[in-house]
Amino acid sequence: GIQVEQSPPDLILQEGANSTLRCNFSDSVNNLQWFHQNPWGQLINLFYIPSGTKQNGRLSATTVATERYSLLYISSSQTTDSGVYFCAAALGGANSKLTFGKGITLSVRP
């Protein structure tokens, strides 16, 4: 199956700083999503981005499908951005199973 690797595993930022989170995947994908898991365990959809670039407020994401990586950018970070960020990918096929990376734990300090 597909392999999804995220880096760095942990990230500590001062409030207001910018950051880039990386996701590498091992195969061509039909689905690539970024999630934020908050301290209550909820998985928040950030982006559906199998290719191209999207922006939503202070967050943006870029996926270069031909090179099999995706980047999540967080600008002007806030303490509420803390949590675990997951990248997940799915291959083509009937089962839309997402394979998740191990996550990146982000701590934003005031």
Add this chain to the structure above:
Amino acid sequence: EAQVTQNPRYLITVTGKKLTVTCSQNMNHEYMSWYRQDPGLGLRQIYYSMNVEVTDKGDVPEGYKVSRKEKRNFPLILESPSPNQTSLYFCASKRGQGSGNTIYFGEGSWLTVV
């Protein structure tokens, strides 16, 4: 508002006592799925359903059952829960079949089996 709703959100139960975690989506999605999340193992798929009356096993189906009698509902059944089923469970849904389109997740159900 587009939602995937799971209940209960939190449950402590005893070994062997049958329980059902309900999942309902209001987006008329064909595809639904269950995942469990465990420390060090990440999220793993338990079962999925591509449409009404069509279900299939994911990566970790042992100890679970599902049914899909209506499009909007996809309950997860633990016939005889054991402590190794203590986990955080997520229901998910998606429009259509195949892996395109955004997958939406419920808020999660924390299950503890003692």
